[in-house]
Amino acid sequence: MNFRLLTAAAALSLLLATPAAAVERDLSTEAQRGLTLTVYQNGLALVHDRRWAPLVAGRNTLQIEGLSEQLILGSLRVYSSEEGVGLVARSLRAADLNPSRLLEEMVGRRVLYVTTNPNTGEETTRPARLLSLHGGLVLEIEGRVELNPPGRIALEALPEPNEQALRAKGGLEVTLDSAEARPAELTFGYLTDGMNWQADYVADLAPDGTVDLTAHVTLSNNLRTRFAFADLRLVAGEVSRKSLAPPPMMARGQAESMVAMDTVMAPVETGDRYLYDTGLEITLEPGERKQVALFQLTDIPAERRYSFDGLASLGGPDEIGPVQANLELVFDNPARTDERPLPAGTIRVYEALDEDEGQPVFTGEAGIGHTPVGGEVELSLGRAFDVTAVARRTTFERLGDRAFESGQEIQVTNAKSEPLEVQLIGRFPRGTQILEESLPHEQRTAERLTWTVTVPANGTATLTYRARVQN
Template identity: 50%
Template sequence: MTKGAKLLCGTLAASLLAAAPLAAQERAVALQAQQGLSITLYQDDLALVHDNRWVPLVQGENRLAIAGVSDRLIGGSLALQAEEEGLRILEQSLLPADLTPHELLRRAVGQQVRLVTQDEEGGERSEAATLLSMAAGPVLRVGERIEIDPPGRIVLLDLPEGLHAEPQLGMAVQTESDGPQELAFAYLTRGLSWEADYVATLDAEEDRLMLEGWATLANDTQAPYRRAHLRLVAGSVAQSGPEVAPRSMMLQARAESAVAFDSMPAPEAASDRYLFDTGREVDLLPGERKRVGLFRQEGVAVERSYRFEGLVTAGGQERRGPVSAGLHLTFTNEGEPARPLPAGTLRVYEPVAEGPSLFAGETRISHTPVGGELALRLGEAFDVTATTRQTAFERLSDSSYETAGEVTIRNAKTEEVTVEVAGQLPQGARILEESAPHEAESVQRPVWTLSVPAEGETTLTYRVRVNR
């Protein structure tokens, strides 16, 4: 856009109504007139679209019907720019896709049509008729009779003006000169969004993983976006409330496609959010789901751990039978190639000695800044189990008591393992005795880290006093 471009802002009504048929001088502005397109996708069903069109105009008033805009455009969000200072916006409206059988017949009320039916021999018979009403279905005068919802089909002799096969942006502009001009307009829309997905391939022998970041794009509008410069925003923005989409159509998703992986530039911090400029142009068609590769990070150091939750308690309840340890994977988002990780789903795959990799588990991660730690629970360990039992309970008063217990951990593996035992204690609890020192994740969550020998077992004992 020229540096001296004049910003012309207009407001669409909060509920966009179908406009009346435009005059005959309406000029269609097709997608072929598009000079540039940019879409900025947010993670909460929102997108900002910047669209540039090259439009031939004549002096005076011009009526434009701009094709290829979202049918879920948010009322009041439209802003336009024009190169010429003499250009002025008079009207704006969202024109629905109204080239439908019912609308065609409604426009033809009072006009001559043809009623085509089948005769007794299977041939077609065509009769001149007048369409009298479409209030509750077609009513026709055919010769001397009145036909109500007649069999057969009604054939129109003329195509009514002002109907549109797809949603369009209607605009009336006033200009002081003839010639083509570039119009740049921006709008917010529902139905366009993205979410983050991560694929981690674990090298258990080296205690490292390879992490790939992907963006899954979704287009649930009727508008095709071709060769669109793609930007992604991680984080939420304030919105006043849900917008009712005018005559929107939620399309079934096409088969998911994927764009070849290519690392993008580092994200840019913007208003406590992160802007990821992919530096690429994409096609995102109605109903399409598309995955775009964002980055690949090699050699991320990880720690594999086994963890039991809630075996150490002071509530007097005892678990029956052995329980399996949770298998956890922990790594820190740090190092030179690290970047902020938007919230999304992380899936872990682990190679095996023979055959393809195995799916090891998945978890939902929150927004993770550089330097943040991710702890992933991948499932249960088959060979590391534990049993627990209460060994003592003594009531000291109406408001205090002591309890003791033990947790026995068994390791069926042929190598030593390190196991974490995380307790869950009530308020007012204090550990009096323990067979191994603990660390406090919080006031009520002690964690013991124990070594369990190969094909052996280790027992943790403890005593707790609770003052209510």
């Protein structure tokens, strides 16, 4: 089916050939023939809503129901499957059938004034005329003018002749011109705020040191709009926006659900982002959060990494510690046949303590950024209880106003029953010269040095170094 983008220019040739009177018609979700949701990670979604509309020859005004109440009007695009259909105008109408608007319409008109006897509970209804709402309620009741009288106002009917102007629901109004009477398939494509998705991962760490990584997507519909039987697509990566409205808070008592699936198509790279076509048809209720299985990667080699960041230094007190090591889990996003870029999200790590039996335990969680295939995932899981270190300054000598030498000894203790490699990470001023060291260091950056210390089981290992700083 070939769809044409409808613009005001496309309707110019039709304007002279069509009558001025417009036929008005509601286009509800019952006319829907397809729905696609493309959800981004910054509170944005792209909606493509296809509906059949019976058009008359000439001007047609359609009230489109069931679109997002946070639709961005400037993003709206209307497509048609038919030739000779042109877009004349579009507007968003607010819901104005509310007590304030009704009372404004009734100023100067007859209303009903209802009071309740506090002793008996009996209600009395008297005719009145609404004089003013400015600064309070002013009523004319049985020849007297009452200011803010106790009681309430009732209406016998909606005010005339503006009955059509008051709407119980807001929505999109689209005016089209059609060269002839026909049914046409229209597609309404628009951006909306109020939707989001985030990646959640479960990392199962096996005793052999491998990780099984399961990715889920948590969808959030913060709108009052229901999206039924929608084809779901997800975009991983940031898109530029001129302004970002803060997403509304989730309603209390929001619905939550889970949708499982066997496979998800590999993402398609679009510029600097990835598009996941989930292959799922989902329904999102207003305020609902729904979780969808995205993919699973198995048998990923991983390593535990123990480190002390900042313990190696040039100055400070004569002794620091004992302090516990940082525990990290490190693995690469594998480049293989089932390769997947990892969208930014939260990874929760569970560890099986026994190969034969027992439930895995939760060992920590950490956030990751967008990680390409082959990229490293580094998860900080807190402090290691059995690995500690103490730093002592062994020497300090000032060589002048702009130079000094400093020496340090760091003793690492391993209370585990197996030997460990521990990284000692230090940040030093640019131009620092290591004069002596008991173990070779690795220069990671101009200001970051790392020593890797092998600590025996139930034992200790010591690093010593002396450095010179010349400013």
